[in-house]
Amino acid sequence: MKILHVAPYFKPSWEAGGPPRSVYDLASRQVAAGHDVTVYTTDGFKRRLSVATDVPVDVDGIKTYYFRNLSLYLAGNMNLPLPLKLPLTARREIDNFDIVHIHEHRTFLAVAVSMLAANRNVPYIVQPHGSVPTMSRGTLKRLFDLIAGNRVMYGASRIIATSDIESKFYLQVYPKLKPESIIKIPNPVDIPEKPLKGTFREKWGLEDRKIILYLGRIHERKGLQMLLRAFREINEGSVLVITGPDDHYEGRLLKLIRELGVEERVILTGPIYGKEKFEVYNAADVFVLPSSSEYESFGNAAAEAIACGTPAVVTSRCGISEWMDEHDGIITEPSVEGLRKGIRNVLEKRNLFDPSAKKFDPEFISSVFESVYRQVADHKYAVISDKWH
Structure with missing residues (x-):
């Protein structure tokens, strides 16, 4: 499959928290499984990365675009990445992908790519990574949703949650979501080597x-x-x-x-x-x-x-x-x-x-995502609960 991941930050911007690591781990395993994987991201969180910007770069077999942020202050202090050249590339390439996987939906990246994907009938899924609740930064989140976030969420073929607890918050914040569109998948755990006990x-x-x-x-x-x-x-x-x-x-x-x-x-x-x-x-x-x-x-x-x-x-x-x-x-x-x-x-x-x-095995969870991708691409509801037994 030709897969596009859209994430505000990516390797090596580990200081941005868990999502960059999760996206990298998943994309790496998809490449190892023979898929053609691309990542749209930005050139840094609280520091600019030493990478070529706005052009494809090979990151361990992953075709990666580090689009230059308009302002590192906005990205690092307000979590507002603004890669203004992303839409031009996305408009040119979006038809090439079988599926788009959007990570963290309240971003300029998510809005731009989801709108282009919807216009070109390319299916996309959204994985909020715990960002849906409005208990913190509630006013800003509700304003963003009013302007664009609702459109991103309601246009998705599937929404990924890690638990029923998270799913309930999705339905509270976005009441027009169809419950059957929410798929529950746990976060993977990657243990690099056997840890020493003593x-x-x-x-x-x-x-x-x-x-x-x-x-x-x-x-x-x-x-x-x-x-x-x-x-x-x-x-x-x-x-x-x-x-x-x-x-x-x-x-x-x-x-x-x-x-x-x-x-x-x-x-x-x-x-x-x-x-x-x-x-x-x-x-x-x-x-x-x-x-x-x-x-x-x-x-x-x-x-x-x-x-x-x-x-x-x-x-x-x-x-x-x-x-x-x-x-x-x-x-x-x-x-x-x-x-x-x-x-x-x-x-x-x-x-x-x-x-x-x-x-929680990353290889196993990667296979679950592949199942979801294929069913979405075939316009079927993803039923994957049996995979956990």
């Missing part, structure tokens, strides 16, 4: 301790206050490791740690990336995602822990809960007592849990 324990002197792990942003909505109160009642042989970047909450978290009297049993490592991150997952006895937010569309960290063979305790607010079975861990209500019982259960019965990475 490295993290040795570094922090935790060889004989039970490790309870949280990895993610240190933010008020993540439920860390509940996790700390639950952890206080867990036996003295355990340690809580909190790993991730501070998102304006670490000061209050440290104060709570002191108030609860658990300073000697809690370790804040700061952010950890790459191979070392997977070593942390592998070292843990249990991973906890205690989110109390009304919108945790998926929970990549929990999927990564499960893929590394570490059982997870997650709240029912997390979309990842819809993909878990009894071998992967425990799903609990977002409460101190629920988390406490879940963590104790996993620590006491660790041998009963055997997490599986299969449902």
Whole structure:
């Protein structure tokens, strides 16, 4: 197939978050499967990339256009990339593609390409990557939707969600969407190599301790206050490791740690990336995602822990809960007592849990997307639920 991905940022703009990595991983596997893959993107997020702009560049077999942003300030500070030369190329090439995959729909790129695709009867799908809810930057999002975002979403052949939780927000924000047009596919987890089990324990002197792990942003909505109160009642042989970047909450978290009297049993490592991150997952006895937010569309960290063979305790607010079975861990209500019982259960019965990475395997998920692409190109509704069994 001839596939076009449209994404505001792409390799190596990793500082823009998870979507650039997801697009690159998916496109790479599609190239390996023999597809002809093109990416339309921009020349950087908070920094301009050292790449040729507005012309095709080979990126690991992916034909990539890094269109020059009109303003790096608008791209990096307001998430408003404006690649003004993109429409000219898209108008010239759009008829060449069997399918267009738009990542993050509230962008100039998405609007330009979706309009051209609709005019030329080229089908496209949209994957918002968690950006649909209007709880943050709500006024700007609603204004964008009024001008163009509604047209992008309502014109799509399919909308990709990672969970039913995310799907419900799609229907709240875009009530004219047909529920059958929403396809649920989990985020993939790519573990580059088998992580070492003892490295993290040795570094922090935790060889004989039970490790309870949280990895993610240190933010008020993540439920860390509940996790700390639950952890206080867990036996003295355990340690809580909190790993991730501070998102304006670490000061209050440290104060709570002191108030609860658990300073000697809690370790804040700061952010950890790459191979070392997977070593942390592998070292843990249990991973906890205690989110109390009304919108945790998926929970990549929990999927990564499960893929590394570490059982997870997650709240029912997390979309990842819809993909878990009894071998992967425990799903609990977002409460101190629920988390406490879940963590104790996993620590006491660790041998009963055997997490599986299969449902998050990137090769498998790439094949699911191919199935969706082909059915969309053939003007059929994509029915893929059987692929998960």
